[in-house]
Amino acid sequence: MSRRVAFTLAACTLPALLSGCGSSGNPNEVQIAFIGSPKQLVEKGLRLSPPGQQVRAATTAGLVALDAKGEVVPALAERWIVTEDGLSYIFRVRDSDWPDGKPLTAEQVRDSLKLTLRKLRGTSLGLDLASISDIRTMTGRVIEIDLSSPVPDFLQLLTQPELGITYRGQVAGPMAVSTAQSDGDVVLKPMPPEKRGLPAQHNWEKSVRELQIRALPARDAMKAFYSGDVDVVFDGRLADLPLADTGPLSRGTVRIDAAMGLFGLRVLRDDGPLGDPVRREALAMAIDRQGLLSPFNVAGWLPSTRIIPVSLLGPGASERWPNLSLEQRRNIARERIAAWTRAGNSADVRISLPEGPGSQKLFNELAKSWAAIGVTAELVAPGKQADLAMVDALARFGGPRWFLDQFNCGVRKLLCSPEADALVREAVNEADPEKHRTDLLEAETRLMANEGFIPLGAPVRWSLVRGDVPGFAPNRWATHPLFPLAIDPK
Known part of the structure; x- marks a missing residue:
């Protein structure tokens, strides 16, 4: 039988029996492996590997974020409008606090973005952001970003992990590092809604799961997935694709993005x-x-x-x-x-x-x-x-x-x-x-x-996803946010 993997933006599911069921067996956690090295999970600064970008995006929120399907959703900004000429984006910042209890303000968001833009000068991402002509506050919770020319997918550009907002070393992401273990593994825990400027939810803790994240060489990541030790493998590339089992018993576990x-x-x-x-x-x-x-x-x-x-x-x-x-x-x-x-x-x-x-x-x-x-x-x-x-x-x-x-x-x-x-x-x-x-x-x-x-x-990006793991969808950015994987739909 020909073993053929298709590029698709449609989500596939697979019964646990066929996906090589296993993992830790703990319903309160999801085991994730990135193809990479452990040090990439805890990178600092603005030059991040794919694993570092994903951890940064989960722990440091920007004005907007991506959902599992690669669509832009609110983050620190609760809503926004775009002027008809596409040259101004006006955001209303969510009414929330920093971890030290001080309120998050538009001025802090403005200052954080301006500092990041200065630090990105001389990089390709800095060039991508060159159309930003001004960032200013309008009220305590409203910020406006002006562009010199319209930019397709500008909101998508604002979701980049490097543009996460910081204030005096503090961050306000949807997840927090629960533990960073000596072997390089990282445990991420979802933050309660009330800590993110959202209404409190009854029994919130029962609707979420911790993410146990590690980074492994490609062969070790494949072995961990097929032995049931991990539920998801991220950042597969063409060099590693032959290591993935694309046979009939694994159909649906290999998920390839139609990447750009x-x-x-x-x-x-x-x-x-x-x-x-x-x-x-x-x-x-x-x-x-x-x-x-x-x-x-x-x-x-x-x-x-x-x-x-x-x-x-x-x-x-x-x-x-x-x-x-x-x-x-x-x-x-x-x-x-x-x-x-x-x-x-x-x-x-x-x-x-x-x-x-x-x-x-x-x-x-x-x-x-x-x-x-x-x-x-x-x-x-x-x-x-x-x-x-x-x-x-x-x-x-x-x-x-x-x-x-x-x-x-x-x-x-x-x-x-x-x-x-x-x-x-x-x-x-x-x-x-x-x-x-x-x-x-x-x-x-x-x-x-x-x-x-x-x-x-086009680049080739693929993931391995166990059939009973929610919160994953192939998308054109080949970026798969970690926070949706922590939401338990049951």
Whole structure:
């Protein structure tokens, strides 16, 4: 029987008998494992790994948050309005207190956000937030955020864990760290509604569960899930997908997100066979993207030849080389590589991919595509000298600018484009939607001309979820908040 995993935004369930029932057997807790290292669960500062982001989001609330389906919901802001031109967002802050008993005010929220924005300068997230022109208070509980240009999914951008509000070292999230154990595990306990500015609920403690969270290497996380020691495994990637059991008895436990973001190869050197954009383009042209993930039996994956997905580019946009078949592209690429080798040069490239059996499968497909044009590929471990390296990142919000910000010269200098950066800055300050779009399209054109990145398609993210665990749903952000997992519907 063919074992096929489908990208879907629909939730699946599975009887406990088929999902490998087990876990701790304690109905008052949920066992969760992130694929990662224990130190990531307790990260400080504003440069967070996926496990660190999830713990931060659960313990430090922002103005808004995400629910299990990836939809924006109230957090410290109880409600908000958006002006018709999309340039002002006005939030009413919830009537609640900090842990020390002092009231939470709009001034504190404003000051926290402004401080965070200053600290994020020079990062890609800081660039994403560059459209914020002002943050000011209107009353003790009302705050207004003004933008220089409309930002699609701006509320989604405000849900980022790094934008959680702090006051004198205090936080006011939906959950609190109950214990941080010596082995690196973290226990999160839901905060009562009255501690979050909400009406008290009778028997609240009976409707919630603690979350026992650990971080494990991929193989250990798989073993823990299939042995029944954990109920959920988060942050699975393509490199680890072959470790997950996608057979008929496990159908429904592997949940894949139709994620948005960047998945491709960044050029690390601009000499040798990659020293000319014409040859770098030859590598991009030769890849059989339609068959790239065929060894994984993944249905619905979206390949791409562009930095910005075509779906975000508007009318008339298309993939690169639209009038050329794969064989025609390879003929062109073969001629370019042959011109290089005829001069006595070698056409060898080294690719750095994350450790895992999925990386070997992906490498095999890339090597096969490049062998067809006379290029020999070698797989090297992360940290070793390489010509190309994997980029695998989830989008923070659903606008074209996020994709361009990842290649800003302030973030990455090799084969960046100051001209593209200037166009993005112009777009940030451009209120006219059509001019804004035109600037971003031209910026992508400048970046693609450098051929410093070989797009492959959408990122792959998956989770393992036991059938009787509520509070989980695949979503386009591939982000799964922890708080909904603590709510017991029984």
